[in-house]
Amino acid sequence: MHRPTEAAAVIQISPSSLRSWCGTFAQFLSPGANPGPGVERLLNDQDIAILQRVKELRAQHQSYSTITEALQNEDIAELQPYIELQPLPPTPTPTDSPVAHAPGHQATSLPAEYAIQVVTELGQRFTALQARMDAQEKESASRLTHLAFGFIAGVLVCVFVLLVLWLLPG
Secondary structure, X not given: OEOHHHHHHHHOOXXXXXXXXXXXXXXXXXXXXXXXXXXXOOEOHHHHHHHHHHHHHHHOOOOHHHHHHHHHHOOHHHOOOOXXXXXXXXXXXXXXXXXXXXXXXXXXXXXXXXXXXXXXXXXXXXXXXXXXXXXXXXXXXXXXXXXXXXXXXXXXXXXXXXXXXXXXOO
C-alpha cells in the first residue's frame, strides 16, 4: 500500500491532483483510494496503474468523461504500474517520544530516489534562474548605458545647434 504523497510522486502529479482524480475515478479504484473521513488514503499498485493511465489520457487532452469511457472499455485489471513499486518501510520513531504513542500517529517519508531527483531538479532550476537573472542584469546595464549615451548625444546636438544659431550673422 502506498501513501498519497508517495503515489503522487510515482505518478508524477501533485497530491491535490491525486485526491481529485481519486474522487473523479473512484469507480475504478480500490476502497482505500477513497476512504471515509478520518481514514488515511492508501493506494495499491492497481490504483497507481489506473491513475498512470488517467495521466496518459490527460496528456492527450482527453476530457474526464472521455477518460471514464476509455477506462470502462479497457481491461483495467491488466494494467500494471510503470515502475516496480516497493512500499515504504515505516519510519522509526523514538519510543520515548510522546508523538510515537499518540493515537493515529503514523510516520511518513519519501523514497530517497525521489528526494534526490527533487533536489537535483531544484538545483537545475536555480542555476537556470540565476543565468536568466544575470542576463537580465547585463541587458539592463546595457540599456542604461545606451540611455546615458543618447542623453549626452542629445545635449551635445542641442548645444551645437544653439552655438551655430548664435554664431550665424543675423
